[in-house]
Amino acid sequence: MDEVERIRAALANQETIVFGATVEVTYQGRAQSYLAPGDRLIIIKPDRTLLIHQPTGSAPVNYMKAHATHSLVREPSGVYLKSSADNGRESLTMQIHRFHFCTTSKLADGLKLRLAGTEREMSDFLYANPHLVEEGFAPLSREEHTKVGFVDLFGHDRNGNLVVVECKRYQADPKAVDQLRRYVEKVKAARGVARVRGILAAPDVSPKAAAMLHDYGFSFARVKPPQRLDVGASQARLHEFSSSP
Amino acid sequence: MDEVERIRAALANQETIVFGATVEVTYQGRAQSYLAPGDRLIIIKPDRTLLIHQPTGSAPVNYMKAHATHSLVREPSGVYLKSSADNGRESLTMQIHRFHFCTTSKLADGLKLRLAGTEREMSDFLYANPHLVEEGFAPLSREEHTKVGFVDLFGHDRNGNLVVVECKRYQADPKAVDQLRRYVEKVKAARGVARVRGILAAPDVSPKAAAMLHDYGFSFARVKPPQRLDVGASQARLHEFSSSP
DNA sequence: GGGGAGAGATGCCGC
DNA sequence: GCGGCATTTCTCCCC
Numbered sequence: 001m002d003e004v005e006r007i008r009a010a011l012a013n014q015e016t017i018v019f020g021a022t023v024e025v026t027y028q029g030r031a032q033s034y035l036a037p038g039d040r041l042i043i044i045k046p047d048r049t050l051l052i053h054q055p056t057g058s059a060p061v062n063y064m065k066a067h068a069t070h071s072l073v074r075e076p077s078g079v080y081l082k083s084s085a086d087n088g089r090e091s092l093t094m095q096i097h098r099f100h101f102c103t104t105s106k107l108a109d110g111l112k113l114r115l116a117g118t119e120r121e122m123s124d125f126l127y128a129n130p131h132l133v134e135e136g137f138a139p140l141s142r143e144e145h146t147k148v149g150f151v152d153l154f155g156h157d158r159n160g161n162l163v164v165v166e167c168k169r170y171q172a173d174p175k176a177v178d179q180l181r182r183y184v185e186k187v188k189a190a191r192g193v194a195r196v197r198g199i200l201a202a203p204d205v206s207p208k209a210a211a212m213l214h215d216y217g218f219s220f221a222r223v224k225p226p227q228r229l230d231v232g233a234s235q236a237r238l239h240e241f242s243s244s245p
Numbered sequence: 246m247d248e249v250e251r252i253r254a255a256l257a258n259q260e261t262i263v264f265g266a267t268v269e270v271t272y273q274g275r276a277q278s279y280l281a282p283g284d285r286l287i288i289i290k291p292d293r294t295l296l297i298h299q300p301t302g303s304a305p306v307n308y309m310k311a312h313a314t315h316s317l318v319r320e321p322s323g324v325y326l327k328s329s330a331d332n333g334r335e336s337l338t339m340q341i342h343r344f345h346f347c348t349t350s351k352l353a354d355g356l357k358l359r360l361a362g363t364e365r366e367m368s369d370f371l372y373a374n375p376h377l378v379e380e381g382f383a384p385l386s387r388e389e390h391t392k393v394g395f396v397d398l399f400g401h402d403r404n405g406n407l408v409v410v411e412c413k414r415y416q417a418d419p420k421a422v423d424q425l426r427r428y429v430e431k432v433k434a435a436r437g438v439a440r441v442r443g444i445l446a447a448p449d450v451s452p453k454a455a456a457m458l459h460d461y462g463f464s465f466a467r468v469k470p471p472q473r474l475d476v477g478a479s480q481a482r483l484h485e486f487s488s489s490p
Numbered sequence: 491g492g493g494g495a496g497a498g499a500t501g502c503c504g505c
Numbered sequence: 506g507c508g509g510c511a512t513t514t515c516t517c518c519c520c
Binding site (some may be wrong): 016018020028030031032033034035036037038039040041043045046047049051053054056057058060061062063066100101103105107108109111113114115116117118132133168174175178179181182197199212225227228229 | 252261263265274275276277278279280281282283284285286288290291292294296298299300301302303305306307308310311345346348350352353354355356358359360361362363414415417420423424426427457470472473
């Protein structure tokens, strides 16, 4: 049985397919692209995600998201993998000039990654340790998704001013200051208060972002995201859900 | 030769390595994570990018960026892939409980993807077809990266007002309006002009973003990004550089 | 299902 | 190298 037949069988059987091949790729959908022939690694997952990787970099050079449909066709001009999704609004055609290797297999895995050091954990940490934001800061709420928007941390300072805190786990950039500014204005409008302070909490701040903070009268609090992953606890909890599909 | 030896040889030989295995992964670096044992697809590229994929989704569940170092070690407790980068600030340990398959190969590819329908092409298109932004719009410059920032399109309207246009290839969201607002204010400050109009050009606009446009007195222009990929020309040009490493 | 926002975002291009 | 920003961003969460 050649590669075409093996891949067809694996597609029908919802296996994980991996092959190396010289391929040429055209894509049309949210954008449009063309990739001239070259050696790439192609992956089709059981959820019908398609990934086409070149020999460098983290990101696939071409791809189709989960739940696409794939068909391998032989035509006079050669062998093609034709993929389609979103009722034909996304389509990808890969001409396979030559197979180098091909593997198919059943892989079983239903586990979730446990991640620590996120922005959410950072705002939780600052809620519990408000002096790290500013001496005298008294948080009222965190992750407020309902009243005034998606404010990370909300409270008042030692002088009774309302304070909006935006947390970033990385060096804060202009976008982060935009966001803080938007939330400060939301709170002003929602509460009818003229003075609302803005504090950006992050491990660092870029030059442009720092200038914006100054322009808007905001403050900066240097805070590193906490990284405390309880592997033991997470492992125990994860194993409770470790039944594979 | 078992999998461990084959992978070691392939690492030394800068080959592309693909294997399926039951693995358990811990990561520490910009964040911290733990992934309990399960079947995954592991890829190591010639540039030493490491990707760990679960059976669903486009994104790797764990990874190391290019130029990491990898070593396969046998210890009394089992076989481990230990990866490190950025002088040890990033590290990943993968315990390999069981190999399911393993492939190594030399893949040669040095070609670049040609992509059409980007924001850049959209601003070029509107520069050439300014009436699509607004009747009477007269563009002065595009992709202005030096004077006032990164304004996509800049000009004046039929009444002589300065106009800043921000292009988005997707449905415009609140972040896009933030960005437009920031650029409008930059132009105001740089030119000392009190009135500068802002126009958001995008195929669609979200409800919140539309409300923000209204609040700030900005306009919306419904424009789709152009998708005209000249495959013939790109193919010819690409083949000139098709010598593989 | 769509909107809003985070991400170990990645990648690209400019200085 | 860093900074600023687009991305076929992807993914999650919540309405």
